[in-house]
Amino acid sequence: MRKTLYLKFVLAYFIFGVFSFTIVTTFVPSLTREHLIREKAENIYAEATLIANTYAAGLYTSETDLETVKSHLDFLSVYLDSTIRIINPSGRLVLESNTPINVEEEVIIQGFDPTSTGNSYYMVNDFFGSFSSDMLSVFAPITSSYMVKGYVVIHCSMDKIQQSCNSLMNISYITLVILFLLSLIILIFFTEIVYVPLRKITYATEQYASGNMHYEFQVESDDEIGYLAACLNYMASEIAGAEDDQKKFVANVSHDFRSPLTSIRGYLEAMLDGTIPEEMHEKYIQIVLNETERLTKLTNSLLTLNNLNTKGMLLDRTDFNINQIIRNTATSFEGICRKKTIAIELILTGDEMYVNADIDKIQQVLYNLIDNAIKFSHNDSVIRVETSLKKNKLFVSVKDNGIGIPKDDLKMIWDRFYKSDLSRGKDKKGTGLGLSIVKEIINCHGEHINVISTEGVGSEFIFSLSLSADNEEED
Numbered sequence: 001m002r003k004t005l006y007l008k009f010v011l012a013y014f015i016f017g018v019f020s021f022t023i024v025t026t027f028v029p030s031l032t033r034e035h036l037i038r039e040k041a042e043n044i045y046a047e048a049t050l051i052a053n054t055y056a057a058g059l060y061t062s063e064t065d066l067e068t069v070k071s072h073l074d075f076l077s078v079y080l081d082s083t084i085r086i087i088n089p090s091g092r093l094v095l096e097s098n099t100p101i102n103v104e105e106e107v108i109i110q111g112f113d114p115t116s117t118g119n120s121y122y123m124v125n126d127f128f129g130s131f132s133s134d135m136l137s138v139f140a141p142i143t144s145s146y147m148v149k150g151y152v153v154i155h156c157s158m159d160k161i162q163q164s165c166n167s168l169m170n171i172s173y174i175t176l177v178i179l180f181l182l183s184l185i186i187l188i189f190f191t192e193i194v195y196v197p198l199r200k201i202t203y204a205t206e207q208y209a210s211g212n213m214h215y216e217f218q219v220e221s222d223d224e225i226g227y228l229a230a231c232l233n234y235m236a237s238e239i240a241g242a243e244d245d246q247k248k249f250v251a252n253v254s255h256d257f258r259s260p261l262t263s264i265r266g267y268l269e270a271m272l273d274g275t276i277p278e279e280m281h282e283k284y285i286q287i288v289l290n291e292t293e294r295l296t297k298l299t300n301s302l303l304t305l306n307n308l309n310t311k312g313m314l315l316d317r318t319d320f321n322i323n324q325i326i327r328n329t330a331t332s333f334e335g336i337c338r339k340k341t342i343a344i345e346l347i348l349t350g351d352e353m354y355v356n357a358d359i360d361k362i363q364q365v366l367y368n369l370i371d372n373a374i375k376f377s378h379n380d381s382v383i384r385v386e387t388s389l390k391k392n393k394l395f396v397s398v399k400d401n402g403i404g405i406p407k408d409d410l411k412m413i414w415d416r417f418y419k420s421d422l423s424r425g426k427d428k429k430g431t432g433l434g435l436s437i438v439k440e441i442i443n444c445h446g447e448h449i450n451v452i453s454t455e456g457v458g459s460e461f462i463f464s465l466s467l468s469a470d471n472e473e474e475d
């Protein structure tokens, strides 16, 4: 493709050159010759008319004699570089410049017919066979008493005209060659502006097609081609990023599946071969159960994330009372809260507060946030779930007085499989997927979630929800 595009352009360039030369060498010479003949004929015609109205007319009215007229004609013929004749309508040659007057011998131009040229006052030929080569002959009638008495005919050699024509043509050819060479600039521009960037882009797409998404290239222009190159670069970097994420994701999933499986296998083998005595079996079966629970949790989280990604915005939005959902979710943590002597304090706006969202997904958000708050809280502490109304939005906050999140980790907590070093001791079962699910759900709703946290003091997660229309009516 690359070579042919360039070849096509060069071919088009040469076709343009050949056509230009053909036109210039065929039409232009005949047009130039025509033009030069007409111009010369016009000039000579003025002279011929002058002679016909002055000296020649005097000849027919016998005011001037032959000798005088001839001497004038001789002089003018040198000046005009031509042969001047006076011819009777019958074709008898009365006078010819630079030829002695011969009264005895009558010279007749056979077939002389001034009307043979139609409307034109000049002709280009051998003038009824009286010249051996082509001449430009211009004639002007000599009239007296409204009668045509004869004609003044001026003959010019065509050699001179042909010479002028040739010199003009030479100028045209030189101009054409210069223009043709100058138009090479277009070829250079095409190469620099279109061909070279296009080759870079083609090479880059070949690289991308072969899987090298990290290939980078530069096209330094701010036109459409530059924009195309920039878009392509951007697209490749995005795909490369997505590929990297995918690889990281698979590596994390494999790792998180492998470690519980390894420990399950280890404990079971140890129980079978007697390394773990029978009286200890119950304890270790409990550990195995915990590990399988972790695996189930991990699988469920992965499925949720996958559904969120594939379904995208497909939410089952309804109007529901968020206060009720918060209460229900908090109740489901009663058992664990009792164990850790943690209190969940609810500060809810209004008895009922209707929001428009996907009820199951928002319940999952609350569940994940409260679950984290409990996991990372110290015993005997309080977790506060609070709602507040601001600018037609309901803000839900889940606040704990737990271990907090280090400043450097704050950005990463939303990433899949991210667990801060600080949390590892407190939460061995965590998958690092909870907050990515929360963020994905909130984003799907077109809402926002934020975190404020201080290491060693506590964390607060706040997300927004759209109020339902029913709610506004009630207000």
Ligand code: ADP
Pocket: 368, 372, 373, 376, 400, 402, 403, 404, 405, 413, 418, 419, 420, 421, 422, 423, 424, 427, 429, 430, 431, 432, 433, 434, 435, 436, 458, 459
């Ligand atoms: P996990 O399922 O492991 O809890 P998450 O995605 O929910 O994963 O959380 C990611 C990480 O963010 C946790 O491992 C923890 O380090 C940090 N984190 C989340 N919530 C809190 C919190 N309330 N207090 C302190 N750290 C938290």
